[in-house]
Amino acid sequence: MDVSRRRFLGARVPGPAPFRPPWSVVEAAFLDRCTRCDDCVKACPTGLLQRGDGGYPEADFSAAACTFCGDCAKACASGAIGRDTTQPPWSFGVVIGEGCLAAQNVECRICGEACDAGAIRFRPRIGGVPLPDVDLAACTGCGACIAPCPVVAVTRKALPSALEQS
Incomplete structure (x- = not known):
């Protein structure tokens, strides 16, 4: 079809x-x-x-x-949500898209300020404002950086381990 x-x-x-x-x-x-x-x-x-x-x-x-x-x-009594909270809660990180204000040469660090894990750092660049860089190894997947983004440039990204288990 x-x-x-x-x-x-x-x-x-x-x-x-x-x-x-x-x-x-x-x-x-x-x-x-x-x-x-x-x-x-x-x-x-x-x-x-x-x-x-x-x-x-x-x-x-x-x-x-x-x-x-x-x-x-x-x-959860049904078993739909596992009880082993020592395991990772889910396997995703975040990606910052091209719509990011910093990519448009507008100073914005809201996502980095919201990240308690310190997974979003801003790398200096010549001739422009610092760009955000996500360390997926440090990202907990809490999602605290998603809602505060004024241009909705932060999105979830499934990590390879999540794709392999599906």
């Missing part, structure tokens, strides 16, 4: 799976196990977890960040 014809007729092209709560099992198992009870959403102290499509919880970084408190994992 011609994909362009499907788009023309209004069919939705499936996109990537939404970001689930930290320590969630793989997407297929998550959808099978999650009862959509909202216990994890209610337990989230920052408001990061929201009810998403189909009533399943999603991590919404547009207004909050993850503190990795583990309250969502403790509240």
